[in-house]
Amino acid sequence: MKHGMQHSALTLLALCGLASVAISQGPPPPPPPPLQPPPIPLGNPVTAAKTNLGKTLFWDEQMSTSGTVACGTCHIFAQGGSDPRTSVANPAARHPGPDGTFNTVDDIFGSPGVARQDAAGKYLSDVVFGLSPGVTGRKSPSVINAAYVPALFWDGRATPTFTDPQGGGVVLANGGALESQSVEPPLSDVEMGHVGTNWAEVTARLATAVPLRLSPQVGTQLTNYIAGRSYPALFQEAFGTPDITASRIALAIATYERALFSNQAPVDQVPPQLTPQEQQGAQIFGTIGRCTVCHPGPRLTDDSFRYIGVRPQNDDLGRFAVTGQLGDRGRMKVPSLRNVELRAPYFHNGSMPTLEAVVDFYDRGGDFNAPNKDPAIAPIGMTPAQKAALVAFLKRPQTDPRILAGQAPFDRPLLYSESTRVPLAFGAGSPGTNGFVPRMVATEPPAVGNAGFTLAVDRANGGRDGILVLSSVPEPFGTPFQGVSLHVGLSNIIALVRVGPLSGVGPGNGFGSATVAIPNNPALVGTSVFAQWFVFDLTPGARFASSEGLAMTYF
Numbered sequence: 001m002k003h004g005m006q007h008s009a010l011t012l013l014a015l016c017g018l019a020s021v022a023i024s025q026g027p028p029p030p031p032p033p034p035l036q037p038p039p040i041p042l043g044n045p046v047t048a049a050k051t052n053l054g055k056t057l058f059w060d061e062q063m064s065t066s067g068t069v070a071c072g073t074c075h076i077f078a079q080g081g082s083d084p085r086t087s088v089a090n091p092a093a094r095h096p097g098p099d100g101t102f103n104t105v106d107d108i109f110g111s112p113g114v115a116r117q118d119a120a121g122k123y124l125s126d127v128v129f130g131l132s133p134g135v136t137g138r139k140s141p142s143v144i145n146a147a148y149v150p151a152l153f154w155d156g157r158a159t160p161t162f163t164d165p166q167g168g169g170v171v172l173a174n175g176g177a178l179e180s181q182s183v184e185p186p187l188s189d190v191e192m193g194h195v196g197t198n199w200a201e202v203t204a205r206l207a208t209a210v211p212l213r214l215s216p217q218v219g220t221q222l223t224n225y226i227a228g229r230s231y232p233a234l235f236q237e238a239f240g241t242p243d244i245t246a247s248r249i250a251l252a253i254a255t256y257e258r259a260l261f262s263n264q265a266p267v268d269q270v271p272p273q274l275t276p277q278e279q280q281g282a283q284i285f286g287t288i289g290r291c292t293v294c295h296p297g298p299r300l301t302d303d304s305f306r307y308i309g310v311r312p313q314n315d316d317l318g319r320f321a322v323t324g325q326l327g328d329r330g331r332m333k334v335p336s337l338r339n340v341e342l343r344a345p346y347f348h349n350g351s352m353p354t355l356e357a358v359v360d361f362y363d364r365g366g367d368f369n370a371p372n373k374d375p376a377i378a379p380i381g382m383t384p385a386q387k388a389a390l391v392a393f394l395k396r397p398q399t400d401p402r403i404l405a406g407q408a409p410f411d412r413p414l415l416y417s418e419s420t421r422v423p424l425a426f427g428a429g430s431p432g433t434n435g436f437v438p439r440m441v442a443t444e445p446p447a448v449g450n451a452g453f454t455l456a457v458d459r460a461n462g463g464r465d466g467i468l469v470l471s472s473v474p475e476p477f478g479t480p481f482q483g484v485s486l487h488v489g490l491s492n493i494i495a496l497v498r499v500g501p502l503s504g505v506g507p508g509n510g511f512g513s514a515t516v517a518i519p520n521n522p523a524l525v526g527t528s529v530f531a532q533w534f535v536f537d538l539t540p541g542a543r544f545a546s547s548e549g550l551a552m553t554y555f
Contacts, residue, residue: 035263035298038147041160041175044251046258049238052225054256056234057249059413062209063202064192065121066114067445068417071185071253074111074140077403077410080342081142081260083111088345088353095135096128097349098315106315109350110136113191115441115456123441123456123513124195125504131441131458131511134190138316139350142343144403144410145336147258149303152181154332154348156305157322164247166199171247178254183246199246206231206244214445216421216555217414259409262338262400263298274397281393284386289362291337291390293376300337300398306374307331309366310347318348327372339403341395355394359387416445423531423552426476430484432461432537432545436508440533440547448554449520456513457533457547462504465536468514470495474530474549483542487549488532502535510535518554527554 040046057063061070074083086093086109097106112133116126123131138154152158162176163169165183172179185191186202193202211226211234212218218226226234232242239248266273274282285291295301305319305328313330320328332348346352352361361367365379382390403410416422423446429437441456457466471488478485495516502510518524533547 035261035268038145038258038261039175040258041172041179043172044176044179044255046255047238049234050252050255051259052222052256053234053238054252054254055412056211056222056226057206058253058256059215059415060209060212061214061416061445062205063186064114065117065194065197065201066443067214067447067450068443069114069192070415071182072412073415073417074136074191075143077144077406077412078342080339080403081144081146082343083140085112086110086139086345086350088350092133093135093350095137100128106311108135108137108139109345110138111140111191113188114193115443116189117194117454119194119196119201121194121452121454121513121515123454123511125458125511131456133443136190138348139345141333141335142339143257144260144262145299145338146181147178147254147261148299148336149333150177151303151333152177155318155322156333158184162247162250164245165250166246171251176254178257179247179250182250182253182257203244203246203249206249212413214416214421214447215413216416216419219411219413221408221411222413262403264402265338265400266397272397275392277389277392278397279393280386281389281391282397284382284390285393288380288382288386289390290376290380291362294334294374295337301334304334305331306334307370307372308377309368309370309373310351310361311349312368313370313372316348329372330370331372337394338398339400341399342403355391356387359391363387417443421445421553421555423550425548426474426551427478427485427487427549429548430542430544430546432464432507432535432542434507436461436545438510438533438535438545438547440531440550441513442531442550442552446518446529446552446554448518448522448524451517452515453518454513454515455531455533455550456511457502457535458511459508460502460504460510460512460533460535460545461507461537462510463501463506464510466499466502466510466512466514467534467536468495468497468499468516468531469493469534470516470529470531472527472529474551476549482544484534484544484546486532486546488530494529524554528552529554 058071061067075081076084092112093109095108095110096102097108099106112135115131115133116124158177158181160174160177162172162179164171187193187197189195235244236242307330317329319331346358352358363380363382366377423442431437436459438460439458441458469488472492473489475486497514499512499514502512504510529552531550535545537545
């Protein structure tokens with residue numbers, strides 16, 4: 001798009017946003033400049049090889065210990081660069097909040113990550129989430145247009161100075177917030193790693209990984225780029241040597257993210273493609289709505305940190321945890337409003353399900369007060385028609401159509417976790433003592449050559465022996481066996497793993513896991529496998545309790 005076209009559109013928005021000022025204080029100041037490509041830090045120049053390497057790494061679930069989470073898992077473009085799993089209706093995305101109790105008013109809606117595991121892959125029961133994936137304590141911000149933001153995360157802890165997480169030296173003195181941000185999730189035992197993950201493990205895993213091996217649909221562009229090469233070969237092309245390091249991973253991912261900027265929304269056209277209702281919303285945005293106080297300029301944000309009364313400030317101290325300044329208690333990053341209609345739910349805790357709810361929140365002046373509450377957050381008193389117009393302006397006019405269409409630069413591979421490759425449960429388990437039914441836990445990819453394929457059992461009788469059975473045939477109708485429903489064919493057993501006494505104490509509290517090596521044999525691709533857990537029990541009339549069955553196909 002030509003810069004002049006963008007500038008004309010932004011001029012209109014600027015005049016709308018400054019209308020109330022112009023009436024009382026004379027002519028408005030010059031409009032903001034058009035949205036240009038984001039700045040590039042010295043020390044990390046953009047190259048095609050580095051951009052493509054970053055794109056590959058960003059979407060590769062092998063970056064995680066379990067092979068189930070990529071950077072892109074929490075930053076899906078069709079969701080505006082945020083997480084489609086984050087929803088007030090999705091129990092798997094619910095965090096209990098500061099009170100530690102689920103289904104209370106302070107619950108947070110974040111991103112499911114990984115189940116708690118040790119370095120050997122053994123499942124560890126988390127005090128909050130058990131054997132289920134942990135959930136982040138904040139909603140994932142958008143990766144789209146993140147390259148403009150001087151300090152990233154809701155609290156701004158990812159600073160412009162990027163320090164090598166392995167060597168400790170300064171890699172980028174300025175402009176490296178994307179690099180600083182990208183090195184945190186791989187080591188988080190909630191987001192991507194096991195307990196105690198380190199960069200040596202991450203880089204060693206990539207050194208032997210087939211790039212995007214887990215993706216069922218890589219796409220032509222990345223397929224042609226990878227061209228059967230290994231990660232060391234891709235790093236050789238991008239950096240001159242095959243060494244895989246944490247800082248190089250960060251430099252590549254950040255380079256790719258700098259290509260993810262949006263400037264082709266209806267507001268960027270000339271003339272702006274706005275309906276009469278959207279035009280009214282644009283005027284409200286800058287006048288009675290007071291939105292431009294925090295959301296000015298072409299990106300509709302000033303990148304400041306503000307406390308606006310979403311929750312009591314002590315629920316999440318936000319910026320204070322970074323600066324230690326009392327005035328920063330509860331302050332969070334002001335996000336851009338570009339593509340905002342795609343990013344529901346809203347705010348740092350994901351508590352507002354719709355933009356309509358967000359507008360109502362601002363119209364009533366927020367929900368909580370504190371000495372540092374932003375003075376712009378005060379009751380407005382908009383009419384229903386004004387609210388509807390404001391919401392209309394925030395939706396379609398701000399959305400870059402390339403994002404929903406999956407057009408470059410917003411094209412991407414399909415994730416393993418989105419595909420039919422994920423193991424599927426079938427049938428029903430059989431209860432043991434006190435009626436507890438053991439639960440199969442299976443999220444890891446059943447990929448040929450996966451020497452650490454781990455299946456777990458939860459909600460069993462603690463202290464009793466557990467047995468994992470893998471078979472090449474199912475018993476889909478739950479054939480009775482020793483008082484339980486049998487879902488695997490015992491005459492075609494592939495593996496039988498007895499794990500001994502399960503961890504935990506008492507009925508419903510037992511858990512354990514078993515690791516099975518899947519041979520690195522291409523002939524196994526397409527082989528169907530069925531699994532089921534059995535737990536020794538003392539329930540009268542039955543020797544065992546059992547989990548549901550699990551069906552999977554090696555790939």
